[in-house]
Amino acid sequence: MSFNKIIIVGNLGRDPELRYTPQGTPVCSFTVATNERRKDRAGETQDVTTWFRVTLWGRQAETASQYLTKGRPVYIEGRIRLDEYTDRDGNKRQSLEVNATDLHFIGSSRGEEPSGGPKGQPSSTANEPDISDDDIPF
Numbered sequence: 737m738s739f740n741k742i743i744i745v746g747n748l749g750r751d752p753e754l755r756y757t758p759q760g761t762p763v764c765s766f767t768v769a770t771n772e773r774r775k776d777r778a779g780e781t782q783d784v785t786t787w788f789r790v791t792l793w794g795r796q797a798e799t800a801s802q803y804l805t806k807g808r809p810v811y812i813e814g815r816i817r818l819d820e821y822t823d824r825d826g827n828k829r830q831s832l833e834v835n836a837t838d839l840h841f842i843g844s845s846r847g848e849e850p851s852g853g854p855k856g857q858p859s860s861t862a863n864e865p866d867i868s869d870d871d872i873p874f
Contacts, residue, residue: 742816742834744788745842746770748808754801764797766790766804768812768834790814790834800839811840 749767756762768788776782790812792800804810814836823829 740815740817742812742814744768744770744790744810744812744834746788746810746812748804748806748810749787751806752801752804754797762794762797762801764792764800766800768810786832788812788816788832788834789819790836792836792839796836796839803841809842811842812836813838 746768749769752764752766754762754764768790770786770788772784772786774782774784812834814834817833817835819831819833821829821831
């Protein structure tokens, strides 16, 4: 048995691009950046950014295209693969490709979430119960 799953929480690097397969299936592509702070050998704090190329399919592709914009924070689950290629200058490059299976919106950039909820309240493509701060036991 083998298993390939990645969870990414980051920000969109560009606006989503929506297209359709010849069979009419929606496909949405965008990039997501994650940031991590590390100390280098000299003890200086460095920000390390990792970029992921993300592809969504079906209804989630249309939702992402409609509501996501560059800079927007998102939670993505999916399968990852390393793509190797040669650029125009003949340099070998690598790209992290994610075939997303789940998308959750974090925060808001337009003042309203897809569900019509108020600004700042998290929303997702899944049906989740409404939980207030009073419901949290700590």
